[in-house]
Amino acid sequence: MIRSPSTTFRPPFVKLLNGGFHTGRQEPVSEMSSNEAKSEAVVAYVRLNHDRYLSELKEYVSIPSISTLPENKKDMERAAQWLKAQLEKMQFANTAILPTEGHPVVYGEWLKAPPGSPIVLVYGHYDVQPVDPLNEWLSPPFTPTMRGDRLFARGAADMKGQGHAVLKSLEAWMTKTGGLPVNVRFFFEGEEELGSPHLEAFIAKNKEKLTSTFCLNCDGGIAAPDKPSMVYGLRGLEYFEVWVRGAESDLHSGRYGGAVANPAVVLAGLIDGLHDDDGRVTLRGFYDKVRTVSQEERDELNGHGFTDDEWRKSAGVKTLYGEKGFTSSERVGIRPTLEVNGMLSGFTGVGQKTVLPATAMVKISMRTVPYQESAQIDASLRDYFRQYAPPTVTVDIKRISTGPYAIVERNTPQLRAASKALEQSYGAKPFFELEGGSIPVVGLLKNHLGVNTVVLGCGLADDKLHAPNEGLHLPTYYKGIEAYARFFGLLSSPTT
Amino acid sequence: MIRSPSTTFRPPFVKLLNGGFHTGRQEPVSEMSSNEAKSEAVVAYVRLNHDRYLSELKEYVSIPSISTLPENKKDMERAAQWLKAQLEKMQFANTAILPTEGHPVVYGEWLKAPPGSPIVLVYGHYDVQPVDPLNEWLSPPFTPTMRGDRLFARGAADMKGQGHAVLKSLEAWMTKTGGLPVNVRFFFEGEEELGSPHLEAFIAKNKEKLTSTFCLNCDGGIAAPDKPSMVYGLRGLEYFEVWVRGAESDLHSGRYGGAVANPAVVLAGLIDGLHDDDGRVTLRGFYDKVRTVSQEERDELNGHGFTDDEWRKSAGVKTLYGEKGFTSSERVGIRPTLEVNGMLSGFTGVGQKTVLPATAMVKISMRTVPYQESAQIDASLRDYFRQYAPPTVTVDIKRISTGPYAIVERNTPQLRAASKALEQSYGAKPFFELEGGSIPVVGLLKNHLGVNTVVLGCGLADDKLHAPNEGLHLPTYYKGIEAYARFFGLLSSPTT
Numbered sequence: 001m002i003r004s005p006s007t008t009f010r011p012p013f014v015k016l017l018n019g020g021f022h023t024g025r026q027e028p029v030s031e032m033s034s035n036e037a038k039s040e041a042v043v044a045y046v047r048l049n050h051d052r053y054l055s056e057l058k059e060y061v062s063i064p065s066i067s068t069l070p071e072n073k074k075d076m077e078r079a080a081q082w083l084k085a086q087l088e089k090m091q092f093a094n095t096a097i098l099p100t101e102g103h104p105v106v107y108g109e110w111l112k113a114p115p116g117s118p119i120v121l122v123y124g125h126y127d128v129q130p131v132d133p134l135n136e137w138l139s140p141p142f143t144p145t146m147r148g149d150r151l152f153a154r155g156a157a158d159m160k161g162q163g164h165a166v167l168k169s170l171e172a173w174m175t176k177t178g179g180l181p182v183n184v185r186f187f188f189e190g191e192e193e194l195g196s197p198h199l200e201a202f203i204a205k206n207k208e209k210l211t212s213t214f215c216l217n218c219d220g221g222i223a224a225p226d227k228p229s230m231v232y233g234l235r236g237l238e239y240f241e242v243w244v245r246g247a248e249s250d251l252h253s254g255r256y257g258g259a260v261a262n263p264a265v266v267l268a269g270l271i272d273g274l275h276d277d278d279g280r281v282t283l284r285g286f287y288d289k290v291r292t293v294s295q296e297e298r299d300e301l302n303g304h305g306f307t308d309d310e311w312r313k314s315a316g317v318k319t320l321y322g323e324k325g326f327t328s329s330e331r332v333g334i335r336p337t338l339e340v341n342g343m344l345s346g347f348t349g350v351g352q353k354t355v356l357p358a359t360a361m362v363k364i365s366m367r368t369v370p371y372q373e374s375a376q377i378d379a380s381l382r383d384y385f386r387q388y389a390p391p392t393v394t395v396d397i398k399r400i401s402t403g404p405y406a407i408v409e410r411n412t413p414q415l416r417a418a419s420k421a422l423e424q425s426y427g428a429k430p431f432f433e434l435e436g437g438s439i440p441v442v443g444l445l446k447n448h449l450g451v452n453t454v455v456l457g458c459g460l461a462d463d464k465l466h467a468p469n470e471g472l473h474l475p476t477y478y479k480g481i482e483a484y485a486r487f488f489g490l491l492s493s494p495t496t
Numbered sequence: 497m498i499r500s501p502s503t504t505f506r507p508p509f510v511k512l513l514n515g516g517f518h519t520g521r522q523e524p525v526s527e528m529s530s531n532e533a534k535s536e537a538v539v540a541y542v543r544l545n546h547d548r549y550l551s552e553l554k555e556y557v558s559i560p561s562i563s564t565l566p567e568n569k570k571d572m573e574r575a576a577q578w579l580k581a582q583l584e585k586m587q588f589a590n591t592a593i594l595p596t597e598g599h600p601v602v603y604g605e606w607l608k609a610p611p612g613s614p615i616v617l618v619y620g621h622y623d624v625q626p627v628d629p630l631n632e633w634l635s636p637p638f639t640p641t642m643r644g645d646r647l648f649a650r651g652a653a654d655m656k657g658q659g660h661a662v663l664k665s666l667e668a669w670m671t672k673t674g675g676l677p678v679n680v681r682f683f684f685e686g687e688e689e690l691g692s693p694h695l696e697a698f699i700a701k702n703k704e705k706l707t708s709t710f711c712l713n714c715d716g717g718i719a720a721p722d723k724p725s726m727v728y729g730l731r732g733l734e735y736f737e738v739w740v741r742g743a744e745s746d747l748h749s750g751r752y753g754g755a756v757a758n759p760a761v762v763l764a765g766l767i768d769g770l771h772d773d774d775g776r777v778t779l780r781g782f783y784d785k786v787r788t789v790s791q792e793e794r795d796e797l798n799g800h801g802f803t804d805d806e807w808r809k810s811a812g813v814k815t816l817y818g819e820k821g822f823t824s825s826e827r828v829g830i831r832p833t834l835e836v837n838g839m840l841s842g843f844t845g846v847g848q849k850t851v852l853p854a855t856a857m858v859k860i861s862m863r864t865v866p867y868q869e870s871a872q873i874d875a876s877l878r879d880y881f882r883q884y885a886p887p888t889v890t891v892d893i894k895r896i897s898t899g900p901y902a903i904v905e906r907n908t909p910q911l912r913a914a915s916k917a918l919e920q921s922y923g924a925k926p927f928f929e930l931e932g933g934s935i936p937v938v939g940l941l942k943n944h945l946g947v948n949t950v951v952l953g954c955g956l957a958d959d960k961l962h963a964p965n966e967g968l969h970l971p972t973y974y975k976g977i978e979a980y981a982r983f984f985g986l987l988s989s990p991t992t
Contacts (some may be wrong), residue, residue: 067847068845068846068847068848068849069845069846070846129849130843130845130849132843132845133746136745193848193849194847194848195848195850235750237750237850239848239850246813247811247812247813248812248813249632249812249960249963249964250629250962250963250964251811251812251963252933252961252962252963253835253837253861253863254731254733254863254931254932254933254934255828255931255932255933255957255961256811256828256932257828257833257835257863257932258818258819258827258828258831258832258833258863258932259807259811259816259817259818259824259825259827259828260807260811260813260816260817260818261813261815261816261817262835262836264767264836264838264839264858265767265768265770265771265835265836267764267839268763268764268765268767268768268836268839269764269767269768271760271761271764271765271768272761272764272765272767272768274761275761311755311756315743315747315752315755315756316743316744316745316747317742317743317744317756317757317888318887318888318890319757319886319887319888320755320756320757320888321755321756321757321886321888322754322755322756323754328755331754331755332751332752332753332754332755335754336754337753337754339749339753339758339761339852340758340760340761340764340841340842340853341749341842341843341848341849341850341851341852341853342760342841342842342843342844342849342851342853343760343763343764343839343840343841343842343844343856344839344840344841344844345836345838345839345840346836346837346838346839346859347626347628347837347838347859348838348839348840348857348859349564349565349626349628350564350565350566351563351564351690351896352564352689352690352691352735352837352859352861352896352897353564353625353626353689353837353838353859353962354689354733354735354837354861354933354934354962355837355838355962355963356835356837357836357837357838360839361844362760363842363843363844363848363849365749365848365850367749367750367753367754390815390817391814391815392813392814392815392816392817394814400847400848401848435750435751436750436751436752436753436754437748437750437751437850438750438850461751464745465748465751466746466748466849466850466851467745467746467747467748467851468745468746
């Protein structure tokens with residue numbers, strides 16, 4: 001789900017990967033490790049199989065695995081079965097669809113690499129976002145459709161494309177060399193788009209299955225087709241639903257209008273009060289623990305990030321807006337934010353209904369940064385509504401999900417291998433970037449198992465994630481398969 | 497659609513009908529006019545036909561004639577045909593389904609009363625409100641269901657019950673006496689629940705068909721089964737839909753959250769600003785032309801109206817709220833109000849979607865009082881959004897409907913006849929009341945044709961108009977048929 005917001009511009013908050021790493025380009029072919037030589041054979045095989053990959057991917061994205069909608073439960077099961085079958089074809093062991101309190105996890109393992117080889121926990125998710133507003137789609141969201149060099153379908157870019165790409169890279173290794181260069185545990189969940197509500201419990205219960213050297217998180221992307229990049233930080237996500245209730249049932253707006261409080265009006269006032277005139281969140285203590293970022297880091301981020309004009313164009317807005325005292329790149333990369341994701345009250349159909357609504361609902365989420373605390377945010381939101389909601393209404397606050405922010409070490413063998421694989425596949429040195437989005441699992445694996453994550457994917461900024469007309473850029477997807485294949489090869493190579 | 501908000505308490509803003517009228521009870525039977533004697537025979541006939549009436553009414557309310565939903569267009573036509581067939585059975589002349597720019601008007605006339613008899617324009621509407629929230633209905637809204645002495649169905653009380661009652665009173669006259677005591681023009685529209693958007697054009701174009709002594713508007717009710725009441729004033733209705741637009745399409749709330757304005761948050765602030773801390777509407781000039789009501793009239797309204805405790809119970813709220821300086825009865829009866837009828841933005845399904853919405857929508861309506869001006873309200877609402885909407889968004893304001901307030905003369909022959917018919921049928925002298933709701937046609941007929949209106953219906957306050965579990969109180973409905981029958985008889989009686 002992460003993606004830097006640019007294809008034609010530089011990504012926000014990027015930083016040149018510090019030098020000193022070995023890259024394939026600098027070494028003579030004769031010095032290539034045995035695995036690197038195998039990698040190139042695997043890559044050559046990948047290039048011969050594009051058509052088959054595309055037709056298989058179309059099958060995968062045709063399954064409407066929308067995790068948030070109860071009516072798509074069967075489709076969720078179908079998507080999980082589809083993945084499991086992929087693992088079985090590759091002779092993975094212990095393949096299983098493991099239950100959670102919600103949608104299940106797909107698991108499988110291949111642990112036959114030479115002794116001393118790392119164990120890679122390959123993470124992804126097979127669920128997708130809802131499709132509304134449906135009428136803005138140019139082709140049906142679950143009828144994969146080619147336009148130009150893109151494949152349009154819900155989930156094509158977030159993240160069935162990446163999930164399929166990593167599978168195909170493993171399959172190519174298996175086919176060409178009869179095995180994998182590293183040990184692999186495959187671990188795809190079905191609730192990422194819900195904020196992974198049951199993943200923490202799953203991880204706590206399945207520590208053995210998740211034992212690994214590090215996690216390869218495939219839910220990512222690069223800055224542009226010719227500008228690979230790597231994420232070293234993600235914001236967290238705290239998601240709430242707030243209901244404001246007035247009368248016991250909807251009232252006639254003529255008969256009662258003026259005599260009772262209108263929950264929609266009350267809620268509007270409460271939403272309005274969540275920000276001050278400087279665009280700062282007013283929740284008590286919201287900024288208290290936010291990491292102080294040095295002027296040097298800010299300069300670096302701004303130097304490589306979007307200019308405001310680029311941000312404006314990328315977002316498709318006429319004027320930017322955000323917290324006073326920060327650039328847009330800083331607002332997304334190093335500052336927390338509070339957004340309204342949805343709002344509903346009364347009659348919203350065509351025409352008119354003269355109703356004085358009984359309830360009003362808002363979905364509110366915060367993107368958090370180091371070192372904000374989830375429990376503190378929860379408490380301060382409840383305090384806010386307790387303090388400011390008038391006695392004319394009652395307020396119910398429901399937590400939908402919570403997921404921690406994450407920052408990873410930049411200078412590890414795994415990140416160096418990823419960097420090299422990207423450079424070899426996309427032809428340019430990758431940048432480091434901070435990402436405004438969230439992947440809950442990254443923080444959970446770090447907190448529960450001490451496992452670090454490498455985020456490596458093949459999405460692009462204009463893939464329209466979570467929006468109508470989501471699409472996957474196929475040339476980047478094909479190169480993504482190559483990058484994954486090279487990454488696995490490099491992990492056991494002496495040059496990394 | 498109008499109804500005073502009480503069954504067990506006194507209605508709001510009521511005033512004892514000033515004395516000096518003749519009532520049936522005070523006159524010996526022998527002095528009854530010929531038409532009054534006939535009325536009693538008609539009433540006796542009505543009492544023998546309850547079962548048939550109920551089964552016919554069930555047929556009528558089974559038709560889901562929701563005017564605001566395009567998918568119910570066929571049902572609208574079925575409801576119009578159903579009414580036309582009723583008129584044809586009674587040998588009405590010139591029966592027709594007359595087109596408008598929207599849903600059609602059902603028309604028919606019977607003009608064979610003795611010379612000098614009044615022409616009564618019988619107004620009603622055959623459309624109903626939408627049914628959402630559907631899950632709160634105890635029985636399906638278009639499967640009429642008896643519980644206790646009520647018939648539950650959308651439209652049963654607003655106003656298919658009343659429409660059917662007036663038809664049955666006419667049918668009873670026709671059956672028992674071979675004719676009607678007055679001339680009748682039947683005029684039922686299909687867009688009242690939309691705010692009668694095309695009725696003004698229809699009236700202007702069909703003046704001849706609407707030529708009449710006065711209008712009997714059946715879209716009304718009484719205070720309680722044993723407390724008849726009559727409405728002499730209605731608030732107007734101005735209905736708008738406002739769209740606030742930010743980015744060109746929905747954005748990922750992680751990737752862009754913090755860097756662009758959120759239209760839902762912006763709209764919340766704009767909604768909040770429409771009222772000040774005293775509950776007054778902040779639109780420029782909103783109160784400038786509001787009729788000054790004497791302390792005497794206020795005392796009178798408060799004396800007969802709900803107490804605050806009664807208002808609280810009737811509305812089903814724990815605390816009342818409204819414009820400072822006025823009682824609840826005054827807030828509804830003599831003060832204008834501005835309500836949010838609906839609000840929509842982003843994702844509102846189950847669970848979460850991390851979207852930064854591109855748009856936010858609000859439905860806003862004002863209930864107006866004499867002598868506010870529609871054009872002024874329209875202009876001031878547009879000025880407000882122009883002035884306060886930030887440059888980060890664009891605002892589109894769409895007018896959905898406009899309908900004038902109305903006040904009618906209390907001391908007319910028609911109102912005296914209505915008063916007497918109510919007293920004879922319900923056993924108590926009726927009150928006069930002001931109604932917080934609106935019926936656009938009342939003002940339109942007055943403005944275009946100079947025709948006054950008598951509002952006379954058989955709904956009750958707890959019929960749950962426009963809400964789930966709308967239901968009609970059958971004993972009151974049966975007495976309503978009698979009241980209509982007596983009213984027609986009294987209109988030509990020398991005693992009125």
